[in-house]
Amino acid sequence: MTKRLILNGFVMNSVSHIHHGLWRRDDTLQTEFNDLTTWTTLARALEAAKFDALFSADIIGVDPAYKGGWDTYIEEAVQIPINDSGALIAALIGSTEQLGLTLTSSILQEHPFNFARKISTLDHLSKGRIGWNLVTSVSHNAAQNFGFDRIVPHDERYAWADEYVEVVYKLWEGSWDEGAVLADKAGNRYADPEKVHRIHHQGKRYRVLGPHLSQPSPQRVPLLFQAGSSTAGRAFAARNAEGTYIVAQKPEGARRQIEETNRYLVEAGRRPGDLKFIQGMSFIIGSTEEEAARKARDIAEDISIDGYLAHLSRDLGIDLGVLDPDRPVAELEIEGVQGVVRAFEDSNPGVTPKVRDLGQVYAKAGNITGTPETIADALEVWQEAGIDGVNVSYHRLPASFLEFAEHVVPVLQKRGLAQRDYAPGTYREKLFGEGARVNARHPAARFRGAFAKAPATPISEPAE
Numbered sequence: 411m412t413k414r415l416i417l418n419g420f421v422m423n424s425v426s427h428i429h430h431g432l433w434r435r436d437d438t439l440q441t442e443f444n445d446l447t448t449w450t451t452l453a454r455a456l457e458a459a460k461f462d463a464l465f466s467a468d469i470i471g472v473d474p475a476y477k478g479g480w481d482t483y484i485e486e487a488v489q490i491p492i493n494d495s496g497a498l499i500a501a502l503i504g505s506t507e508q509l510g511l512t513l514t515s516s517i518l519q520e521h522p523f524n525f526a527r528k529i530s531t532l533d534h535l536s537k538g539r540i541g542w543n544l545v546t547s548v549s550h551n552a553a554q555n556f557g558f559d560r561i562v563p564h565d566e567r568y569a570w571a572d573e574y575v576e577v578v579y580k581l582w583e584g585s586w587d588e589g590a591v592l593a594d595k596a597g598n599r600y601a602d603p604e605k606v607h608r609i610h611h612q613g614k615r616y617r618v619l620g621p622h623l624s625q626p627s628p629q630r631v632p633l634l635f636q637a638g639s640s641t642a643g644r645a646f647a648a649r650n651a652e653g654t655y656i657v658a659q660k661p662e663g664a665r666r667q668i669e670e671t672n673r674y675l676v677e678a679g680r681r682p683g684d685l686k687f688i689q690g691m692s693f694i695i696g697s698t699e700e701e702a703a704r705k706a707r708d709i710a711e712d713i714s715i716d717g718y719l720a721h722l723s724r725d726l727g728i729d730l731g732v733l734d735p736d737r738p739v740a741e742l743e744i745e746g747v748q749g750v751v752r753a754f755e756d757s758n759p760g761v762t763p764k765v766r767d768l769g770q771v772y773a774k775a776g777n778i779t780g781t782p783e784t785i786a787d788a789l790e791v792w793q794e795a796g797i798d799g800v801n802v803s804y805h806r807l808p809a810s811f812l813e814f815a816e817h818v819v820p821v822l823q824k825r826g827l828a829q830r831d832y833a834p835g836t837y838r839e840k841l842f843g844e845g846a847r848v849n850a851r852h853p854a855a856r857f858r859g860a861f862a863k864a865p866a867t868p869i870s871e872p873a874e
């Protein structure tokens with residue numbers, strides 16, 4: 411039986427997200443990103459086409475990272491101005507019923523106690539449709555906005571993330587036992603105090619006593635996504651995530667990346683299938699190949715290579731605007747997205763990417779141009795390489811999504827590659843077909859019932 415692909419609408423609550431320069435066109439509503447109607451219209455269209463989720467990316471800083479400054483970012487609206495993704499997701503709960511809603515939140519931006527409560531609230535309000543894209547933030551400015559002098563070194567960010575997830579797992583899974591909520595009106599007991607616990611977390615960065623203030627939400631742990639591409643990042647995803655976002659340039663690159671991460675997954679005591687691989691892609695669709703090619707040329711005329719290079723400079727932590735265009739990228743000391751270079755090399759064995767290659771490579775990365783049928787053919791090849799789904803990015807908002815929904819989704823449905831309707835239950839049940847909560851192999855599961863006994867080294871109770 412053909413396995414269906416997961417489909418996410420990939421957006422950012424800003425003007426220019428992945429494809430830069432296109433906001434100036436007349437056939438896009440990107441400048442209307444402050445208007446809720448832009449997003450409710452999109453969310454409803456995604457739901458009508460049975461997309462799995464709307465996924466909103468987010469960043470929390472802008473570095474002066476390109477050509478020695480930040481002018482390109484501001485002038486070309488490269489991810490600034492940007493509004494909070496969590497607030498957008500909250501605003502979309504009421505206009506959708508089945509669509510998964512994934513927000514992005516960095517370990518830097520919110521204390522885990524507060525974050526855990528916010529997520530529980532959203533998961534209650536949406537009846538279990540919330541996903542969390544956990545990010546560690548690659549920006550100096552992000553660190554500086556939250557009290558640090560500079561960005562915390564790469565692998566240390568993942569150690570921090572390990573503690574962050576431990577705190578929220580304890581709150582979501584351990585603080586309230588199964589059956590703690592009684593809602594017993596006749597007996598005058600809303601909840602059973604014996605089944606609500608402190609978590610007594612003491613770690614390097616956090617001390618959290620608990621209890622969690624929200625009662626357990628349908629999923630408890632939101633569906634957890636992560637997009638690390640470095641070794642530390644993939645190992646973190648393998649331990650914790652249920653979905654990981656990848657951006658391979660060719661199916662073979664994806665296959666290698668998926669096989670490697672699946673090895674980490676097994677080492678972490680989980681099973682292939684516990685982690686879904688979701689590839690970033692954009693589609694330019696025509697009723698004939700010629701029409702599609704014409705549309706691609708039209709878009710290529712409006713993109714801004716400066717915008718892509720500014721975006722990449724930020725991600726790489728290297729100002730590509732001041733470098734010799736013929737310098738091999740591998741020579742550069744890369745603190746940020748190590749995976750971009752690796753993805754290029756994976757997909758172009760033996761070819762060393764040079765600085766000049768990067769803007770064009772980035773602009774074309776993940777683009778598929780064709781008819782609905784040839785697009786479906788291409789997706790079958792990607793699926794055969796191991797991907798479980800696609801993050802659909804846009805060139806035009808919402809036109810790219812509407813065209814995909816109208817023309818490509820029916821072809822995918824006919825081939826069994828896209829769902830015709832939603833499965834019942836929470837986001838996790840819709841995706842995995844099992845329970846609403848993380849499975850027993852997930853690290854959060856070890857905190858179920860863990861605080862029912864007194865902890866070994868308790869934080870002292872405050873004096874009365």
Ligand SMILES: Cc1cc2nc3c(=O)[nH]c(=O)nc-3n(C[C@H](O)[C@H](O)[C@H](O)COP(=O)(O)O)c2cc1C
Pocket residue numbers: 466467468469470514516543544545546547548564636637638639640641642643644655656657690746747748749801
């Ligand atoms: C599809 C995709 C979406 C991402 N979304 C965000 C985001 O919204 N915010 C962010 O700070 N980083 C985002 N990232 C960056 C990753 O979270 C991660 O920091 C980056 O891939 C570097 O990982 P590494 O340090 O393990 O190489 C995204 C990456 C990918 C591939």
